[in-house]
Amino acid sequence: MSPEPLTAAYLRETQQIVAAVPNGPWEPVPNDFGLVDAVGPISYLECFDGEQQVPVIEFVRHAREALPRYVGEVSRQADRIRILERRVRALESAQGGGHVR
Numbered sequence: 001m002s003p004e005p006l007t008a009a010y011l012r013e014t015q016q017i018v019a020a021v022p023n024g025p026w027e028p029v030p031n032d033f034g035l036v037d038a039v040g041p042i043s044y045l046e047c048f049d050g051e052q053q054v055p056v057i058e059f060v061r062h063a064r065e066a067l068p069r070y071v072g073e074v075s076r077q078a079d080r081i082r083i084l085e086r087r088v089r090a091l092e093s094a095q096g097g098g099h100v101r
Contacts, residue, residue, distance in 0.1 A: 006074060006078075008078070011071065011074060011075060011078070014067075014071055015071055015075075018067055018068050018071060021041075021064070022040065022041050024040065024061075024064035024065050025040075025061065025064065025065055026039045026040025026041070026042075026060070026061050026064050027039070027040065027061070028054075028057050028058070028061060035053075036053070036054055036057055037053070037057075038057075039057045039060050039061050040060075040061070040064065042060060
């Protein structure tokens with residue numbers, strides 16, 4: 001099943017949530033035993049499988065930087081689509097309602 005399309009309201013909500021989080025980059029932090037179990041403001045991460053812990057921490061670290069970029073790109077693309085749709089409608093109107101080729 002594919003995810004639902006992003007609505008403008010959901011995109012705004014995501015932007016507000018991301019903006020409220022401390023800026024990155026978030027560096028992994030080792031504990032007293034030298035094992036990485038924290039990243040940025042997240043003070044403790046535990047996985048049932050120790051081999052998964054570092055990849056999860058790297059994902060969280062990367063997500064802090066990547067998510068704002070993806071949200072920004074989605075916003076830019078949505079704005080561009082709206083502009084292009086208006087241009088197409090204007091061209092169709094100028095041609096008497098015919099479809100633009």
